[in-house]
Amino acid sequence: MTNYNFSSKFKYANIFSASLFFISIILIAFKGLNYGIDFKGGTLIELRSSNIEASSIRDVLRNMDLGDVNVKKFGKEGDFLIKVEQQGDNNKLIPEIKKNLSNNLNSEVNFRRVENVGPKVSAELLQSGIIAISLSLAAMLFYIWVRFEWQFSIGSIVAIFHDVIITLGIFSLLSLEINLSIIAAVLTIVGYSMNDTVVIYDRIRENLGKFHKLHITDIANLSINETLARTIITSVTTLLALFSIFILGGEILRGFSFAMILGVLIGTYSSIFVASPILKFFKVSYKTIEKEEERIVP
Amino acid sequence: MLNFSKINVLIIYLIFLFIAFFSILNFQTENDQFIKKKINLGLDLQGGSYLLLEINSDSLVKEKIQSKVIPIKKLLKDNEINYKNFKINEKILSLSIDDIEKFDLLFNARKDNIVNPYIDNYRSYELEYKKTDDNQIEIFISKFGLLTINNSALKQSIEIVRRRIDDVGTKEPTILQRGEKRILVELPGLKDPERIKTLLGKTAQLNFRLVSDNNEFGTDELVSENGENLRVSKRIIMSGENLIDAQPSIQNQNNEPTVSFTLDRLGAQKFGRATTDHVGKRLAIVLDGEIVSAPNINEPITSGNGMISGNFSFQEATDLALLLRSGALPTPLIVVEERTVGPDLGEDSIKSGIISLLVGFILVILFMLYKYKVFGLIANTALIANLLMLIGVLTILEATLTLPGIAGIILTVGMAVDANVLIFERIREELKTEKSIIHAFDSGYSRAKITVLDANITTLIAAIILFAFGSGPVKGFAITLGIGIITTLFTAYFLARHLTSLIVLNTKNKEIKI
Numbered sequence: 001m002t003n004y005n006f007s008s009k010f011k012y013a014n015i016f017s018a019s020l021f022f023i024s025i026i027l028i029a030f031k032g033l034n035y036g037i038d039f040k041g042g043t044l045i046e047l048r049s050s051n052i053e054a055s056s057i058r059d060v061l062r063n064m065d066l067g068d069v070n071v072k073k074f075g076k077e078g079d080f081l082i083k084v085e086q087q088g089d090n091n092k093l094i095p096e097i098k099k100n101l102s103n104n105l106n107s108e109v110n111f112r113r114v115e116n117v118g119p120k121v122s123a124e125l126l127q128s129g130i131i132a133i134s135l136s137l138a139a140m141l142f143y144i145w146v147r148f149e150w151q152f153s154i155g156s157i158v159a160i161f162h163d164v165i166i167t168l169g170i171f172s173l174l175s176l177e178i179n180l181s182i183i184a185a186v187l188t189i190v191g192y193s194m195n196d197t198v199v200i201y202d203r204i205r206e207n208l209g210k211f212h213k214l215h216i217t218d219i220a221n222l223s224i225n226e227t228l229a230r231t232i233i234t235s236v237t238t239l240l241a242l243f244s245i246f247i248l249g250g251e252i253l254r255g256f257s258f259a260m261i262l263g264v265l266i267g268t269y270s271s272i273f274v275a276s277p278i279l280k281f282f283k284v285s286y287k288t289i290e291k292e293e294e295r296i297v298p
Numbered sequence: 299m300l301n302f303s304k305i306n307v308l309i310i311y312l313i314f315l316f317i318a319f320f321s322i323l324n325f326q327t328e329n330d331q332f333i334k335k336k337i338n339l340g341l342d343l344q345g346g347s348y349l350l351l352e353i354n355s356d357s358l359v360k361e362k363i364q365s366k367v368i369p370i371k372k373l374l375k376d377n378e379i380n381y382k383n384f385k386i387n388e389k390i391l392s393l394s395i396d397d398i399e400k401f402d403l404l405f406n407a408r409k410d411n412i413v414n415p416y417i418d419n420y421r422s423y424e425l426e427y428k429k430t431d432d433n434q435i436e437i438f439i440s441k442f443g444l445l446t447i448n449n450s451a452l453k454q455s456i457e458i459v460r461r462r463i464d465d466v467g468t469k470e471p472t473i474l475q476r477g478e479k480r481i482l483v484e485l486p487g488l489k490d491p492e493r494i495k496t497l498l499g500k501t502a503q504l505n506f507r508l509v510s511d512n513n514e515f516g517t518d519e520l521v522s523e524n525g526e527n528l529r530v531s532k533r534i535i536m537s538g539e540n541l542i543d544a545q546p547s548i549q550n551q552n553n554e555p556t557v558s559f560t561l562d563r564l565g566a567q568k569f570g571r572a573t574t575d576h577v578g579k580r581l582a583i584v585l586d587g588e589i590v591s592a593p594n595i596n597e598p599i600t601s602g603n604g605m606i607s608g609n610f611s612f613q614e615a616t617d618l619a620l621l622l623r624s625g626a627l628p629t630p631l632i633v634v635e636e637r638t639v640g641p642d643l644g645e646d647s648i649k650s651g652i653i654s655l656l657v658g659f660i661l662v663i664l665f666m667l668y669k670y671k672v673f674g675l676i677a678n679t680a681l682i683a684n685l686l687m688l689i690g691v692l693t694i695l696e697a698t699l700t701l702p703g704i705a706g707i708i709l710t711v712g713m714a715v716d717a718n719v720l721i722f723e724r725i726r727e728e729l730k731t732e733k734s735i736i737h738a739f740d741s742g743y744s745r746a747k748i749t750v751l752d753a754n755i756t757t758l759i760a761a762i763i764l765f766a767f768g769s770g771p772v773k774g775f776a777i778t779l780g781i782g783i784i785t786t787l788f789t790a791y792f793l794a795r796h797l798t799s800l801i802v803l804n805t806k807n808k809e810i811k812i
Contacts, residue, residue, distance in 0.1 A: 001727070046643070094636075095492045112643035114491075118634035121350065125769070132767035139759045147752060181702055184764055184772045188709070188779065191760030195713075195753040199720065202749040230723045233669060234716040237662045241712025244658030245705055250650035252342075253705055260709070 002228050006272060007221040010280075013273035021162055024169020031172050036179035037115060039129070041122035043084040043093060046113035050078050052105050057082065060104045064097070075251040079112075129183040133164070136187050140194050148201060149288050155278035156197045159270040163193045167262050181256040189263030192238070196231060196271035203227050204279065208286045216284050220276040235268045300740050300799035310792045314683060317785075321689035337692045340700035342771050343648050345641030346486035351498060351631040352479050353455055355448050358629055359389050359439055362447060366391065366425065369413045370437070377404055383434075391437040398435065417442055448478050451628045456481055459631070461624035462497050480634070491638045493617070501586050501630050502621035504538030506569070507531050509580035509592055520582070522589045523608050530582045530589070535572040540565025544622035546615040549607065555615035556607040559622060566602030574598035583608070590618075637770065651704035658708045659685070666715055670722055672801065673812050677718040680794035684714050687785040688778065697781075700774030710782030716753065717790035721746045726812055735810055739802050743795060750790065758783045 037044050047057075054071045057080060061069045067085040074081035084097070094114055101109045117125070137160060145153040164186055171178060203223035211219065224231075239261065246257035302310075323335050341348050367386065374381050379401055384393045395401055406423060408416050414425040420442035427437045439447070456473060459481060463471050472484035485494060508531045511517070515533040522528050544559040561569055573581070573595050582592040583606055591608035610618065639647075663681065666674040688710060692699065725742030732738035761780035768776050802810065 048642075098492075110640065110642070111638075112640045114636065114638040116633070116636040118632075120352075121635045128767045128769075132763055135767070136760050136763045139763060140756060143756065143759060180769065180772050181775075184702060184768060184775050187760045187764045188757075191757035192713070194756035194760075195716075198752045198756060199749055202752060226727065227723070229726075230716075230719050233719045233723075234713070237665060237715050237719075238709070238712035240661040240665060241658040241708045244654045244661060245708050248650055248654035248657055249705065249708075250647055250701075252647065252701055253651075253654075256702065256705060 002225050004225060004228070005221065006224050006276075007217045010217070010273065010277040014277055017162060017270070017274055020166050020169070024165045024172070027169045027172040028165070033168065033172050033178045034175045035126075036177040037083065037117050037122070038179045039122050039126040041117050041119040043082075043097075044113070044115040045082040045084075045094070045097065045111055046074060046079065047082065047101070048076075048079050048110045048112050049105065049107050052078070052080075052107050054080060056105060057101065060100055061097070064100055066093075066097075079251075125180065129180070132183065133186060133190070136190050137161075140190060144194075144198070144201075147198075148205065149284075151279055151282040151284050151288060152201050152205075154282070155275045156194060156201065158278055159197050159267075159275035160190055160193050162270050162274050163189055163263060163266045166266050167259060170262055171259070176258070177255060179255065181253070182259050185256050185259035185263065188260060189267060192264060193267030193270060196234075196267055197275040199230065200224060200227055200271050200276060204276070205289055208284070208289050212286045216280045220279060224272050224276060231268060231271070235264055238264050300736060300743070300795070300802060302796055302799060307796060310796060313788075314687065314793060317690035317694070318683065318686035319690065320693040321686045323693055324689065335693050335696055337689070338696060338698045339644075339648075340698045340703065340771060340774055341484060341486060341637070341644075342639050342701045343644050343651075343699065344486055345488075345639050345644035346484065347488045347491040347494070348635075348637040348770060349483040349485070349491075349495070349498070349633055350476065350635035351455075351459070351481045351483060352634045353448065353451050353481075353629045353631060355444075355451050355479070355629055356389075358447050358451055359444065362439060362443075363389055363391060363437075366413065366437070373404060373413050374401070389438060392430070393435060393437075394431075394433040395435065396433060398429065398433065401435075417446060420445065445478060452479065452481065454628050455631060458625050458627050459483065459498060462620065463494065465620050465624060466494060466497065468494075481631070487641065488638075489641075491636075495633060495636075497617060497621065498631055499633070500621055501627045502538065502624070503586055503626040504541070504622060505584045506535045506537070506572075507533065507582050507584055508535065508572075508576060509582050520584065520587070520589050522582075522592050526592075528580075528582060528589065528592060530584065530592075535581075536561070536565050536568045538622060538626050540568070541622055544619040546612065546619045547605070548612075549605070554607055555610045555612040556605050557610070557615050557619045557622065558603065558605045559619075561602040561604070563602075566600065569602070569604070570598060570600035574600070585618075647701045651701055655704060655708050655711070659711050662711055662715060670812065673718075673722055673798070676794050676797045676801070677715055677722070679797060680718060680789040681711065681714055683793050684782075684785050684789040685711065687789065688782050691781045691785065692778070695777075695781075697777050698774055699778075700771035702771045703774030703778045706775040706778030706782065710779060710786065713757070714782065714786040714789070717750045717786055718794055720750050720753070721790065721794075722812055724749075729810075729812065735805075736802060739798065743798075747791075750787070754783050754787055 054073060058069065058071045061071070061082070070083040072081055073079065094116065098109065098111060137157065140160065141153055141157050144156050167186065167189060200223055203226055204219055207219045207223050242257050242261050242264065245253050246261060249257060320335060323333055324337055326332060363386065370391065371384070374395065377400065379395050379397050381393050381395045405414055405427060414423050416423055422440055422442035424440060424443035424446070425437055426440040427435045430436050452475060456475060460473050463473065463483070463485070468485050468488055470486060472482070474482045476482045485491070488494065509528050510531045511529050515531050517529040517531055520528055520530050540561050542560050542562050544557055547556055547558045548554070549556050577595050577598060579595055580592045581595050583590045590606060663678045666677045668674070670677060688707065721743055724746040725739055728738040728742045729735065732741065758780060761776050761783065765773060765776035765780060
């Protein structure tokens with residue numbers, strides 16, 4: 001077992017976490033999130049061609065008067081991703097773009113992927129994404145509330161909020177796209193972070209029962225050390241899997257795996273440095289769990 | 299925790315073998331299928347189109363309101379209710395009447411109400427009215443009346459969409475109702491989604507109308523296929539409903555593609571009469587408000603067979619024939635969401651998905667071996683068993699595997715070892731205080747049990763919610779992640795525990811390193 005003194009770092013960690021948290025909120029509020037077409041509506045085209053430049057695609061599309069157009073390289077040489085702001089009749093838009101591109105670029109243009117989301121559907125997708133995340137938070141809260149005491153419940157929820165907000169903050173900072181798969185990543189982060197926190201909490205509760213005289217800070221420190229090997233090993237295996245997706249899984253999964261990698265790192269950190277110190281704040285002691293036990297088993 | 303009765307061991311391995319067996323089914327060749335079960339590939343992996351279509355029932359609502367004008371006026375007159383300022387404003391009728399109470403009684407009569415029928419299903423009337431002023435009322439379609447209109451239009455549209463798609467001949471299309479106004483269409487392996495979109499985007503309401511300046515029925519000014527401005531009578535001689543069949547054909551004289559059609563008896567009569575009466579005039583063939591062609595009527599056509607020519611390419615003639623055969627949509631359909639993946643991108647995705655799965659898998663296995671040696675081997679055996687079972691369950695459910703779904707499998711691989719890590723770490727701790735090795739393993743397993751459950755249930759909750767709210771590919775991720783958790787628990791707590799017990803019980807109390 002390791003014997004690091006985590007609790008001595010709690011104070012700095014809390015200041016660090018709180019500042020990251022607030023910077024993230026400010027970023028999300030003012031810089032905003034870069035919503036993809038799933039949530040903003042519009043058209044996305046992934047095309048493959050040889051011997052063309054992003055600038056020439058841009059020129060062709062600019063002449064079509066499509067509003068906000070974004071063209072960028074996507075993975076391999078000759079692959080591009082085009083995003084077009086929502087336009088009226090999308091039934092005709094895509095073939096028209098295809099015709100214009102093939103006519104003006106003197107090159108075979110292969111549309112590998114086309115996505116088009118209307119304004120109504122994108123609003124619905126955003127709404128259901130928000131509902132899904134809120135519901136998962138509520139469900140976690142409920143689960144922990146049933147399994148543990150309320151202090152733990154609040155601690156774990158604060159940790160999850162911390163993870164989700166900072167992950168989104170980093171996405172905002174780097175202007176990375178938020179789409180449906182990022183919502184999936186965020187939900188998985190919620191599950192993963194919770195998982196990590198629960199393991200430490202389980203141990204804290206066990207130790208509270210074992211060592212009545214120890215202060216919660218020491219209990220937390222002991223428990224973190226006892227579970228540290230597991231925390232690290234699981235993070236490493238999960239990250240091994242995620243980096244494998246990130247590097248080899250292709251462009252489409254890159255944003256998703258990046259969000260997950262961030263989430264796992266932040267989630268591991270938060271279960272040690274956010275979820276555990278909160279218990280001290282609530283003055284958790286062996287009495288907290290004893291009371292609870294009396295209530296359940298009269 | 300380490301004692302297994304023979305029957306338990308048997309059950310555990312039978313369950314494992316049974317489920318793992320299904321994973322092999324995916325390697326069967328098409329023709330030689332032993333059991334017809336397979337994981338389906340999502341559209342993002344095999345290529346294809348996902349379309350979400352929405353009906354726009356505005357025109358139907360307007361028509362409905364329009365059709366109520368005469369019955370309402372008649373109702374008022376018959377019952378001697380005076381009215382004035384009768385106005386139609388799109389979807390609302392407004393009028394002022396002198397006796398609202400009497401009107402209310404008639405308007406909301408449950409029995410034999412022709413004006414405002416009672417819909418039993420919804421326990422509601424088709425129409426509703428509200429008072430805007432003392433004697434002023436507004437009549438409009440009620441919420442449930444609207445639902446009825448949407449519902450029947452949607453049912454009809456689905457039927458027509460199905461006919462059109464079947465006619466094009468794509469393999470295994472999925473056509474489903476989504477909510478009260480939408481149709482979900484999934485077309486796997488489709489090469490040219492634009493053609494289908496064009497076909498579905500046309501209502502295909504075909505009318506035969508005379509070109510005439512006669513204002514008796516009113517005229518529309520339309521542009522012909524040659525760019526002439528023509529005044530076309532509003533009176534419809536015959537519509538597409540009377541068509542039994544339509545086929546593309548080549549006219550021999552000048553090799554021009556045309557569409558030949560066959561009319562039913564009623565249509566043949568109407569068409570025969572009209573062409574007899576108006577020899578020498580021009581007949582406009584109008585499709586969705588646009589003139590396809592406006593030929594001269596040279597002689598009466600009474601056979602019930604006709605031909606439409608209009609500078610078509612053969613493809614256009616084929617598509618027009620298809621549209622006419624399948625019938626008209628009750629309302630226009632709008633594509634509100636489209637996701638199309640080309641087959642080559644799908645193949646690339648499968649390739650990169652499988653490569654990253656293998657690499658992730660191997661990395662995790664090597665890491666576990668390095669960390670836990672012999673017990674790493676157990677964890678790895680459990681991991682392989684886990685993967686086989688996960689794929690087995692997906693096969694049994696005939697689930698759809700998507701690219702995010704593959705990511706879910708890889709993530710499961712990464713997280714699945716957690717259960718064994720929790721247990722092994724616990725055993726390490728127990729070994730420090732406990733003298734008997736068997737006891738240490740035993741209590742390691744039982745103490746870690748709650749934690750393992752707690753930790754996995756949280757992820758399972760996230761997966762379930764994602765499954766409920768996610769759409770398309772993301773749902774595939776939720777499925778693999780969720781099933782992965784269950785197979786993880788099974789393999790860690792039954793398979794790996796049994797393997798551990800074999801090692802521990804056989805080495806008795808000699809040194810065991812974990």
